[in-house]
Amino acid sequence: MSYDMVGSQLIVKLSGELDHHTSESLRNKIDQHYSAHNLSNIIFDLTDLKFMDSSGIGLIMGRYKMCKERNGSVSIVSTSPYINRILKMSGIYKIIKVFSTLDDAIKG
Amino acid sequence: MVEKSIDKNYMKLEFLSKSSNESFARVVVAAFASQLDPTIEEISDIKTAVSEAVTNAIIHGYEYGEGIVVVEAKLDGNKIEITVEDFGKGIEDIQKAMEPFYTSKPNLERSGMGFTVMETFMDELIVESEVNKGTKVKMTKIINSQSNKE
Numbered sequence: 522m523s524y525d526m527v528g529s530q531l532i533v534k535l536s537g538e539l540d541h542h543t544s545e546s547l548r549n550k551i552d553q554h555y556s557a558h559n560l561s562n563i564i565f566d567l568t569d570l571k572f573m574d575s576s577g578i579g580l581i582m583g584r585y586k587m588c589k590e591r592n593g594s595v596s597i598v599s600t601s602p603y604i605n606r607i608l609k610m611s612g613i614y615k616i617i618k619v620f621s622t623l624d625d626a627i628k629g
Numbered sequence: 630m631v632e633k634s635i636d637k638n639y640m641k642l643e644f645l646s647k648s649s650n651e652s653f654a655r656v657v658v659a660a661f662a663s664q665l666d667p668t669i670e671e672i673s674d675i676k677t678a679v680s681e682a683v684t685n686a687i688i689h690g691y692e693y694g695e696g697i698v699v700v701e702a703k704l705d706g707n708k709i710e711i712t713v714e715d716f717g718k719g720i721e722d723i724q725k726a727m728e729p730f731y732t733s734k735p736n737l738e739r740s741g742m743g744f745t746v747m748e749t750f751m752d753e754l755i756v757e758s759e760v761n762k763g764t765k766v767k768m769t770k771i772i773n774s775q776s777n778k779e
Contacts, residue, residue: 538652540648540651540652540680540684541648541651541680541684541687541688542648542649542651542652545648548738572673572676572677572680574677574680574681574684574746575681575739575740575741575742575743575745575746576684576739576740578740578742579737579738579739579740579742580738582738582740583738603670603673607677607746610742610745610746610749611740611742
């Protein structure tokens with residue numbers, strides 16, 4: 522995982538596998554970063570993610586609630602049909618914008 | 630020349646209910662399933678379903694301590710049958726547990742999607758559970774691989 526900040530947006534670039542095991546530590550790191558820098562929005566870049574199960578949905582939904590409390594938003598960058606399938610199944614598309622490039626997500 | 634065909638095969642895996650074993654378990658089952666020549670999508674489906682079942686066993690089954698998770702897989706023709714079993718606290722109300730978005734652990738940011746994912750990605754899902762005895766999840770998937778179609 523790597524971070525980047527653009528204005529008040531935290532860009533979280535995930536790689537490898539996102540499951541229950543990896544999401545536990547990720548959650549703490551993301552939250553620390555988010556509050557330490559007083560940010561409002563989070564962009565999850567899932568382009569390099571190889572695997573995600575419903576724990577990933579839980580992680581994203583949790584950050585969505587956190588950002589909402591600060592009047593911020595969460596968006597996702599994803600191109601993998603496989604990741605998109607599980608995102609779609611979760612109904613996350615109804616509340617979170619999904620972009621196919623990071624530039625588009627930054628512009629909103 | 631040896632003809633490539635799969636009749637029946639079986640494997641069993643036992644491991645401690647540590648979250649670090651989730652990846653290990655799904656990769657083992659996926660590697661075993663690859664004997665059926667599945668597509669990348671079918672392999673993804675199996676990996677995800679196994680990951681959900683194993684995560685459930687670890688988080689819910691062994692909520693109060695570590696135990697053993699048993700994963701078995703059977704190949705029969707073009708069908709794979711996978712069981713994930715724990716000997717933990719069991720599920721009181723299976724129907725409720727299987728409802729989409731229901732979670733007994735919202736504080737852990739669980740999405741409540743586990744069983745829905747298993748149902749969607751596999752062809753059949755059977756859940757058996759007894760309180761204080763454990764839970765057994767049985768999932769079946771038909772693999773429509775190239776060599777099976779020929």
